[in-house]
Amino acid sequence: MKYPTRFLELIEDFKKLPGIGKKTAERLALHVITTMDDETVLKFSNDLTAIKKEITNCPVCGVLQEAACPICSDTTRDQETLMVLSEVKDVFVLERTNIYHGNYHILGGSIDFSRGVMPEDLNMDGLFKRLEGVSEVILSLNGTVEGELTSNYIKEMLKDKPIKVTRIAYGIPVGSDLSYADDQTIFRALENRRKYE
């Protein structure tokens, strides 16, 4: 039997999502056709189209924003503390724990010489330009070689400035991604942050 073309196309769409293989993609596409009502599918489709238009990265800190950045526009946050993260998704992990109330700065990756990712490919300039009034920079990068390298680079760049540079403590399992850490680990790691020298 020849499968309907659009069905095969939708399977391919689902396969592009992380952690979704061929079998799961088939199951999801079938569910869309046979079980979901028209309205639900239409809403899903509209949300997909709209999200790329409506949601952008804040030009200052890199956090996802709709109209205004939910972090930068929140004046109740501690303006003297700036946390450096490698990815947008890490903000969600931190905000979920509700223990950090300073600002964020997202680099958009880590330095990785083997893949040709240099400091100038990341949002480093943006970081160095927004340090006025900042008394502490907390480096919350991944516990990987690349995260280490990036932390080290930033520490070196800031060494002559009157800013305390701390690093999130190694509660994060070494070699793993920050976004896999549970709330408790994040909490401990943040509590135990130490001066980075």
Place this chain on the structure above:
Amino acid sequence: MKYPTRFLELIEDFKKLPGIGKKTAERLALHVITTMDDETVLKFSNDLTAIKKEITNCPVCGVLQEAACPICSDTTRDQETLMVLSEVKDVFVLERTNIYHGNYHILGGSIDFSRGVMPEDLNMDGLFKRLEGVSEVILSLNGTVEGELTSNYIKEMLKDKPIKVTRIAYGIPVGSDLSYADDQTIFRALENRRKYE
């Protein structure tokens, strides 16, 4: 931090898919925003909208079709054998094994008195109307109480007709869904089908 509304909406959309919980839905929605390019997301969105319009169920056998039914319009298939299935998705399992070449008839469920699903709620009339020229009806329903009940009902309805009624053999684990069976199990079950009496 307040999450962007559209982001929360997309998470809800993903959560409506089978096997996708809150955490996975968040991860998928984030991937759409941060990693997928606009073109890929737009195609995904378009495929979702289009699929409900383009793909329908064949009014005769119930198989998914685009323009014409891929099963009914295929005259090379054995027109004397008709396999009864409970769900559309079961066709994909059977066709994948490539060992059955007759026609299909999809009931759209199983008789289930506890949930008020009666024979008249299923496509039974359609089945009894398309038996001309059919010499064998193969019942490939789920190995559940409901599947058993439905097989039994059809057997009773056909007992006075000159049609051989067989049932797929119990290679399918008892109590499980047909769509979870692997190819080999399906193969064995079909090879060992026996007259249902």
